[in-house]
Amino acid sequence: MNQRLQLPEKFFRLAAWGSAGLSLLILVFMLILGRPLLGHDLFALVFHQPWQPDRQLYGLFPMLVGTLAVSTTALLMALPLAFGTAILAAIIRPGGCGRLLVRIVQLLTGMPTVVYGFVGIFLLVPRLRTLFGGGSGRSILAAALMLALLITPTMVLIFIDSFQRVPRGWQTAAAALGCTPMQTFRHVILPRAAGGLLSGTILAFGRAVGDTMIALMLAGNAVAVPCSLLDPARTLTSQIALVFAADFSSLEFKSIFLCGLILYLLTSTLTIALRLARPTVGYQP
Amino acid sequence: MENLKNIRQPMKIIRFFLLLFLAMLLAGAGPAPAADDALAPFRDEQGTLKIAGGTAHIPVMKAAAREIRRVNPRIRITIAGGGSGVGIKQVGEGLVDIGNSGRRPTAAEIEKYHLRLFKWAVDGVAVVVNPANPVRSLSRAQLRDIYAGRLTNWRQLGWRDLPIDLYTRDQASGTRAVFWKKGLAKGEISPRANFVVANGAMKSAVATDPGAIGYLSVGYLDRTVAPVAIDGAAPSREGRYRISRGLYSNTRGEPRGLTKKFINYLFSPAGQQLIAEAGFIPVAR
Numbered sequence: 001m002n003q004r005l006q007l008p009e010k011f012f013r014l015a016a017w018g019s020a021g022l023s024l025l026i027l028v029f030m031l032i033l034g035r036p037l038l039g040h041d042l043f044a045l046v047f048h049q050p051w052q053p054d055r056q057l058y059g060l061f062p063m064l065v066g067t068l069a070v071s072t073t074a075l076l077m078a079l080p081l082a083f084g085t086a087i088l089a090a091i092i093r094p095g096g097c098g099r100l101l102v103r104i105v106q107l108l109t110g111m112p113t114v115v116y117g118f119v120g121i122f123l124l125v126p127r128l129r130t131l132f133g134g135g136s137g138r139s140i141l142a143a144a145l146m147l148a149l150l151i152t153p154t155m156v157l158i159f160i161d162s163f164q165r166v167p168r169g170w171q172t173a174a175a176a177l178g179c180t181p182m183q184t185f186r187h188v189i190l191p192r193a194a195g196g197l198l199s200g201t202i203l204a205f206g207r208a209v210g211d212t213m214i215a216l217m218l219a220g221n222a223v224a225v226p227c228s229l230l231d232p233a234r235t236l237t238s239q240i241a242l243v244f245a246a247d248f249s250s251l252e253f254k255s256i257f258l259c260g261l262i263l264y265l266l267t268s269t270l271t272i273a274l275r276l277a278r279p280t281v282g283y284q285p
Numbered sequence: 286m287e288n289l290k291n292i293r294q295p296m297k298i299i300r301f302f303l304l305l306f307l308a309m310l311l312a313g314a315g316p317a318p319a320a321d322d323a324l325a326p327f328r329d330e331q332g333t334l335k336i337a338g339g340t341a342h343i344p345v346m347k348a349a350a351r352e353i354r355r356v357n358p359r360i361r362i363t364i365a366g367g368g369s370g371v372g373i374k375q376v377g378e379g380l381v382d383i384g385n386s387g388r389r390p391t392a393a394e395i396e397k398y399h400l401r402l403f404k405w406a407v408d409g410v411a412v413v414v415n416p417a418n419p420v421r422s423l424s425r426a427q428l429r430d431i432y433a434g435r436l437t438n439w440r441q442l443g444w445r446d447l448p449i450d451l452y453t454r455d456q457a458s459g460t461r462a463v464f465w466k467k468g469l470a471k472g473e474i475s476p477r478a479n480f481v482v483a484n485g486a487m488k489s490a491v492a493t494d495p496g497a498i499g500y501l502s503v504g505y506l507d508r509t510v511a512p513v514a515i516d517g518a519a520p521s522r523e524g525r526y527r528i529s530r531g532l533y534s535n536t537r538g539e540p541r542g543l544t545k546k547f548i549n550y551l552f553s554p555a556g557q558q559l560i561a562e563a564g565f566i567p568v569a570r
Contacts, residue, residue, distance in 0.1 A: 222476060
């Protein structure tokens with residue numbers, strides 16, 4: 001028995017270490033290739049300068065603001081939507097209607113993001129332009145609305161999963177004590193599912209930060225720091241996609257590794273911070 | 286049944302050859318014997334030709350590939366975009382056979398990659414607006430003011446109260462390089478300008494946004510956008526229009542085999558006709 005387990009176990013261990021090592025290697029790779037810029041005053045580079053490669057200014061602050069604005073707005077829009085859908089599908093109507101809803105949501109998770117971008121350009125952007133009068137319609141709002149659509153299905157599925165992992169027995173016990181379904185949800189299911197809700201949110205935020213096509217096609221990619229939701233903005237991912245074709249030996253090109261580094265640190269610190277601040281309400285096994 | 290099949294099979298073959306013969310007769314009697322002369326060298330060629338780079342070149346590359354594959358379908362020609370910077374880089378590193386650029390490669394690039402340059406056309410970079418916009422003529426000074434963000438409303442240019450939406454291309458674009466140098470006299474481009482990734486994307490952006498102004502290769506001009514005359518000169522084949530540039534196909538070292546035949550074809554009368562049909566001014570070798 002022991003002998004037979006060894007090979008698969010070795011294989012899985014190798015796969016696990018391999019992928020963990022790979023993500024670290026990517027970090028090292030970006031550090032090495034971005035080194036020519038790391039010599040500069042990094043703080044000024046990231047927070048002060050504008051992006052004007054003609055004048056040897058490679059500031060990434062506008063893109064940092066753009067990324068945060070687009071993905072946070074998308075998350076704020078998607079969160080209530082996903083929460084409501086998950087409650088409806090898992091708790092209020094777990095039967096036929098809920099199951100149909102889950103099927104539809106599963107279908108949505110597989111949609112390529114370029115499709116969202118395309119739909120956004122032809123259906124959403126012109127409407128935003130006429131609705132708010134003036135401006136090209138390419139804006140943080142346009143990208144965030146489409147991104148919200150992109151990340152909602154992921155969140156819904158993880159939320160439903162975490163609701164369903166609350167032991168049946170607890171719910172029956174709560175019902176036996178005279179709780180209404182909503183009371184059961186509020187006091188039994190929600191506290192137990194909090195960790196799952198948090199992971200779903202982090203995952204969705206990571207997806208919003210990392211997505212390229214939607215922001216590239218809909219956000220307008222202007223290099224000015226955006227001041228309102230209707231302003232165009234450039235995200236770090238779009239910046240990489242746009243500058244990628246530059247002369248490979250130029251500083252301009254090397255700055256995209258700094259972009260990658262910022263994205264990497266952004267998502268990893270966020271994940272770590274939220275994991276540390278994991279809510280401790282309710283039952284801890 | 287079996288018999289019938291046996292009889293039909295040879296009849297099918299005979300009919301096929303009859304049709305082929307007829308087709309050859311028709312092709313021989315067709316209107317373009319000169320074109321087929323130029324294509325003769327491709328008859329006993331085979332293999333793959335990889336082309337990448339400037340997006341302005343693509344309509345001509347596609348037309349040439351179509352003609353070549355008409356006489357010899359065994360030749361595979363792949364055509365990718367990416368922009369002038371990518372074209373030069375990829376041909377220099379041997380990833381593609383022909384790297385197109387909408388600007389002359391720099392002396393450093395030529396030396397580093399041992400490039401051979403073939404300039405086969407002059408391309409105008411047309412300033413375009415949405416067809417709903419009646420403004421069809423601008424002075425160079427007005428153009429500079431618009432792109433610098435000093436003129437911000439179409440009312441200032443004799444149309445209705447509508448903010449001007451600027452569209453521009455990324456730094457690696459040859460179209461941008463020419464427009465910036467010759468259209469804007471290296472003037473400033475407002476940081477609030479929207480960035481799009483290719484000539485085609487520029488066309489669809491301007492075509493769908495009433496307040497838009499942008500610029501693209503004349504090869505991409507069609508009825509969905511309206512060209513604007515600059516200092517009284519319309520973007521056309523006449524020599525007076527000054528925002529123009531050479532279209533280059535570059536090879537690493539002296540071209541050989543299929544690559545050489547392809548470039549010869551571009552300079553043949555048939556090839557030059559394809560170039561003219563795409564809206565460019567053909568250049569003799």
